[in-house]
Amino acid sequence: MDPHEHIEQFFRRHGSAFNDVGGFYVYRVDDTHPSHPSPFTRRDYYKIALLLEGEALITYADRSIPVKSGAVIFSNPMIPYAWQRVSEKQRYYFCLFTGEFVSNQLKRESPAESSLFKVQGDHVLFADEPAKERIAGIFEMMLQEAEGHYKYKYDVLRNHVQLLIHEALKIAPPVDSYSHTSSADRITELFLELLARQFPITATHDRIRIKTAAAFAAQLSVHVNYLNKSVKTVTGKTTTELIAAHVVKEARALLQHTNWDVAEVGYCLGFGHASNFNIFFRKMTGETPNRFRAGLLTQH
Template identity: 45%
Template sequence: MQTERTQFRVADTCTANCSLVSYNRRDFYKITLTLAGKSVLYYANKAIEINRPALVFTNPLVPYSWEGNHEATVAHFCVFTKEFLQENGRVHSLEESNLFKVGGDPIYFLSDEQADYINSIFTRMKLEQESDYIYKNDLIRNHLNLIIHEAIKMQPAIAYFTPQKASSRIAKLFLDLLERQFPVDSQQYSLLLKKASDFADQLAVHVNHLNAAVSEVTGLSTTQHINNRIIAEAKSLLTHTDWNVAEIAGSLGFGYASYFNNFFKKHTGLTPTALRKIL
């Protein structure tokens, strides 16, 4: 029996029930409410100091990390898929929204009144999540939209600064973002980021700046890293799945199997079919 795919979860930091059985970070958007303390959020190539109540919106395709005692400052967070929020077509593309779009402003600082209000919404979402009400997902979706619309009415934070060792950080972000696309575990999935410019767009940096940083730090070009990772995944799929070559090509973002064959042979000296025969 196939387990139903989880599309939403709300929890407090460090609570046991915040794990997702079918969680895949590349599929989930996240909203975090912080209420006190100090931390720094590194989001793409930006760094933002958080020293008062704030809402933080993170995109599944943009790497981020926290510095400081983040867990002690977070009150609630929720993760959700695009499909959960967009059910019945009521919400426009999340990737293009001001809250989640690449290069957008992910942090919205709150007044005490706003923090209390949004804190109460998170509390209600947690209660509904544990209830047996048959339409609880509709209620949760409404609460989630309330949070989103409250943020849309606010002015975003603009106190960004450039982290030290910018080249090292950009290179790490690129490698994190590259690895986040793998493993390819479904024929319905296709790589979204296949060129250096795709990664530069996600990280909100110029492609030349990205290429220079990656080359400086790793000794390999951005394209070499991308190609090496795609080849490694292709070999894994050829070895561990019964997918045919066309299915593997599609899942790796190649429009035609012939393009994949040529790419694979160029980098390995063998066609995918020839490699599979000797494995």
């Protein structure tokens, strides 16, 4: 399982053709545009959006932020998030760009170096009307440039991205608008969702990639101690216990419903050696994988 959404998947999810040229894409979305689910995950691309009309909820691992007209949102491959439309009508601009687009010319003023794009930083800002109009104007220039055939248009578009960043940096973040009231519940919900998303295993080339508390914390962009404390508070169980329970449940299903050998089952469940899988399975169930499978055969 790949924990990132690739830019090609974004276009597929929106029913659009993907053209891998230049690494930069910009759009104006009107209120007739159908709503597409935006799941909680990391993306392998950068995104800047300006909400012109409507309301939505953007959710990070430890907080949810309601956004409305004038909101400017920055995201990058380090920050997992989900976007949920609240209002029926919604108008906004957004641009997507890849790491290749960033690293090519943006240099020291690269978005990757801006606080707007770091894991710890201000990623949702609220522009007043004059700032909103200026930022909308930059998006309109981007749209016009992207449609043109100027030889150096991607250099021009990088300059427009820099202008967006500078306009956003002028905006003071309204810290008190961030909701932290149920952060433990939210982080636990996201942990369980991310855990469950790795299953079921359907082929021998499938393999779970995230199987430790530290790895889940890294995916959710939170400290492992914070994740462990939140999960324990909400569920009464540790992250390790919950991970192990899911893994052994899947192990039982694979041993019962496939003819894969034990080493293949162990590999799919993230164990590099069959002996490690045997030790884990016996610790969790009291018997080895082979004995478990043999017991199933004697029942039929």
